Amino acid sequence: MPFGISSVLSRIFPPFRGNSHGTDRAPSDLLPDHDLHNSWGCNYSSQSVLNHERIRPLWEQYGRDPTEVRRNYHNLLREYTALFRNFFDGYYPISLHAHVSDALLPTTVSSLIQNTCATSPLVLNNPALAPSSSAAEDGKKIQQFVLDFLGWEQLHVEHPKFAVVQGLYGAAFGPLAHASKEWEMQIIASGPKPIVVHVDEYMTREGLSASLAQAKTQGCIAVVADIVSTEDGSVLSPELFKMLRTCCTENKLWFIVDEALAAIRCGSPFAFQRSEYGNEKPDLVAFGKGLGTSGIAINFDSPMTRPLGFVQEEDIHQTLMYWRALVSRPVAIPVLLEAMGVLYTAQTENWVQRSIKIEQTFHSIIQAYSPGEPVKGLGAFLALDKDISMQLHVMAGVRRRCPWVRWLPKLDAVNADREALEDHVFGPRSKNRRAKLSAEAEETGTLPQWCFVCGIEATSENWCRTCFLGCCKNEVCEDVFGSHNCI
Template sequence: MERDSALDHDFHSAWGSVYTNHSTVGDKETLPLWEQYAVNKGAVDRKYQLLLNEYTDLFSKVLGGYYPISMHAHATDSLMPTTIASLILNTAATSPLVLDSPTLRPKADEKPEDAGLRVRNFALSLLGWDETHVLSPNFVVADNIYGAGYGPLAHTSKEWEINAIAAGPKPVVVNMREADEETLNAQFAEAKAKGCIAVVFDMVSTEDGIVMAPKKFGMIKACCARNRLLLIVDETMTAMRCGAPFAFQRPEYVREAAEYQPDFVIFGKGIGVSGIAIGFGGVITQILAYTKPEDISQTIRFWRALVSRPIRLPILLEALSILRASVKENWPEQSEQIGNAIRDVLHELDPSTRAPGAIRGIGAVITINKEVALRYRVMCASRRRSPWVRLLPKLGGATPTREELLRRVFGQDSKEQRQVLTREAELSGAIPLWCFICGIEATSKDWCRACYLSFCDNEVCVQAFHRHACV
């Protein structure tokens, strides 16, 4: 019996949104609910709010005190300036600063519009906003950020297919890697004056895998605080895979400007759903005076009341199981072990990867040159024109040994494992999920049965695929 039958050469893992191949349905706490749901959906449906509250509390415990406040179908849906603006205004308007104040809180005998105007003006003053920030909110973004799949951040993408469908205000792009503190502060101040409400970046660049330097992270936090700009960290890829619940919670980052933390974190489907998590000790949120659990629960309920159900019930059950699995198997710690094992094997197989910067990333978020990935026939998350690709191995189960990685993924002996996958696919009429060349959905039926690899119909990918050497 294999120690981990899920281990194979799919390091794409649905753009990192699949954390484990182990079924979560068997989770002993959730299984009775699934069984009940199969015969009496309504009975489980009536427990929806209890389950949502349980998910919210567990998320906060697992992910270092951040609460999933806003749920979305796709992480890109979260990174909209208007969504973030409304969310922080709601959080300010329902904060203890307002509701516990005899002069600010709504009164029973006054017109609703008078109360609304008073609270709104207070929130704008607190945030340092004027009407520009309300009517045309915008972001400051790092110049190496991925650029999202669509919407305003797509303006920054280096892929013409994405850039062509960008819509919304162009974000203010800042070189955060090289700017000194004086320059960064001046750029943030200028951006704030023009309507920017938040600074957005990722700890590990999806563009080239370079990791944010701890001192630079501290500098960005301090500059955000000086200019009253929200700090938003995109952890769509790095959550759980980075040696900590979120990458910025690694010890080397916590130490830098420790009095400031991110206000919001963007998380992805690997945790069961995508969305925005809020921390109440953030650069801006800490001034809202949320210290009591009941006040935190109340503002989360107020925000969620603006939509019907933020997560469908089956997804909510799966999300609960995923969080429980992450605790049981200690995914953050395991991500370090898996990442180190893969790096060691790559160093052994290809001495060129020992050069400084040849392997980038952190934990189980690994970025290597595309030519190396092609040489060892690994499916990975990539961009068609980028020389870098991301290896996003699944977590869960036993940490793979050197021998298992050679036998099931990288080495010549992996042919046997690939043949198992090929036979399974042919029996079910399936094909390998991802284009071996560019990483998007594979479409060709003319796929390689020896390597268990396929490709999309793009002409460049077709030509490159047919040049690959079989295992």
């Protein structure tokens, strides 16, 4: 092994994870901490997923001989695709990106939809439509067939838009940031504004369908929704979810659910796959954060894709291949190996079931400290009052002007252990753990990661050694932080 690789691997890999076939276990020396911000939920585990028995040999081989692993790239990508499909019950990761907001662009989704239709069995198995080898072939008949199939005009191709339900969706940047509740996001939004559909308790299916029909005349190609709001943890009701699905189908609008935060930690692989949502299927799913890579997944047996005739697995993989061939390499090998490691480890340790146990444990602790306190969210995606969270001295995911914060604990078994949480995270018994973290930070010259007040990177050297909490250098945050009572 080349010089230096061995030492790097020794830092990456904890004690070996064997094949436990879904048992709920974790290394005995793994301790929880009070970082419930957790990079906005980007880390599902304190342990390295690269240490899984399937991934570790590949990672070590990549360190020794990257060329050999590169030769195996397409096989690894196919393995990841099958792993994703099996874990998420029929959804294929078709379009891979660096960030979920990069994937959720109307122009990108419009091209993806058109490509899926143009490379479908409905087109390629039809002698009247299938492209010929003739030099005169220009694809115009395929293009027109796809537009007619989708009910699109040139407006939907040249100026595509999304629709969102009022108050149910927002993004950090790009076109969907226009719908954010935070003015900091609104003022940097760019691109076509999404069409906001107003829904209240009196909205009927007919009324919603009429609103979406009107949106389509304005260039709308898809409706985007969260099952769990990243703003305040509100949960989309099963009734509204099913109504959106029905109305999207009626108007030939694609239904997209953003699962970037909720996937795996919500008590099911995707949040809409919980039992209360029935068997309704979105056409596309946006995924990212903790999954290791981001992008769009597609179901080939949804209301908008089913008529395209994707029955044979080879037809599905052909369409995936055609789309991925449009970029030089869909995902870098180190990222691909990590993404595979996430899903293999999620299977081995049964993170989905564990997220329910973590939810129950955290709920019981919150109620013990603040009886009757409402908690929103699903599974290990919890949202609670900001003041209550600050009283418990934890780092949380915060929006500056939102009274709710997000707790996104790691899915390690120890986070379902109330005794361990009382010892190391909550209350006076956690002081020893915090003191140890502070001592380690002093020794290594680091800080608590997140501002206790606003949730961005902590940058101030004036951090609390007793609570192991820090803040940014924003004047308001420093004032609030300076007045906090130590644990």
